[in-house]
Amino acid sequence: FVQAPDSPQAVSPGSEVTIRYTLGTTGARNGWRIETAPNPLTFGVGAHDVVLGLEKGVVGMRTGGRRRLLIPEKLGYIKPSDKPVPTGFAEFQRFKNLYLNPNIPYKPDVVIDVTMLKIR
Numbered sequence: 001f002v003q004a005p006d007s008p009q010a011v012s013p014g015s016e017v018t019i020r021y022t023l024g025t026t027g028a029r030n031g032w033r034i035e036t037a038p039n040p041l042t043f044g045v046g047a048h049d050v051v052l053g054l055e056k057g058v059v060g061m062r063t064g065g066r067r068r069l070l071i072p073e074k075l076g077y078i079k080p081s082d083k084p085v086p087t088g089f090a091e092f093q094r095f096k097n098l099y100l101n102p103n104i105p106y107k108p109d110v111v112i113d114v115t116m117l118k119i120r
Helices: 052-058 089-099
Strands: 016-025 032-035 041-044 066-071 110-119
Touching: 052 066, 052 110
Parallel strands: none
Antiparallel strands: 016 032, 016 041, 016 110, 066 110
16 A cells, blocks of 8 residues: 555544545456546545445545555445445446345455545
């Protein structure tokens, strides 16, 4: 990961953060990777609006920092409302069939490349 040493504020529980991300998986034959929509994602760390692995993975980051998060199933998509999700129709359908289908016993790891844009 890349840390931005000149940024004084680090992410901690209770922070509101804005990130740009790339979402992917280790589960497909060659994996799949989708760039996020043009709009960044803003969420509260500890508000449980995003997958737990993303909340835990951004703690300690500073503005301008980058990390690759490898998120196992138990820290991944638990509720259908968990974010982030792919924005394109075909990508979302593939994602939904893999991660939100209770009939699939194995859920591959999620890969999220994060760039920290803002911390409040």
